[in-house]
Amino acid sequence: MGTIDKTPQEYQKLIKKHQLTDSKVKNFFSAYLIGGLICLLGQVIINVLISTGIPKDNAGSYATISLIFIGGLLTGLGVYDEIAQFAGAGTIVPITGFANAIVSPAIESRQEGYILGLGANIYSIAGPVLTYGMLSAFLIGLFKLLL
């Protein structure tokens, strides 16, 4: 048997380090799985709509609306947050997560009133996303116009 050459503190550190790496690997794959499945669902919706004769561009738009609806509904039912605990970024990054980021603060703040509560907080995460999205789109357009 080998001799133990580490103090209990060093062991704790070692254990913690490995657990962290493990959970980060696990988090990566949970996010990959659920995020991938949500994207796959989007592709299924698009293909089903195209097969019913809807033009490709419109099918994409309907799929976006459907996923926003699904994300919003599951958030309202309290299911989305439970999936999010397992999937992390897998539920944040798809458009369903954007719907979640809109509905969740809006529900929580509804008791502060429909105008200053729900109406204002519906943008608490959507606001920064839209602000910087619009700003970067504008700057890229300006850059291309000047070139």
Next chain:
Amino acid sequence: MDLYLMSFLVGGLICGLSQLFLDYTNYTPAHLLVTMVVTGAVLTGLGIYDYLIDIAGAGVTVPVMNFGYILTKGVLNEAQKGGFLGLFAGVLEVGSIGVSASIIIGFLMAAIFRPKE
């Protein structure tokens, strides 16, 4: 290659990498979403995003990065036609559906459901 497979693989990869971003930095999901949107806008400006959509379909149109794509796409379309004014007119041209659907559906859901205990 099959779009079903590619949408899963590419969409999943984007989500997995985003999880690493959250795990290895102290940034919040809001920072992540903003980063994704700006990344999408830059990839569109570089002309890469259209190509990504061709190979991965919903794998790149479902992640929030797509907001950056549609906002920039609108600006580039309109700027080509209307010059300077198009920079303003185009921002929500393609993005309008996603933005208004999110807010309208978001409002309805928030008005119907009660906060979780």
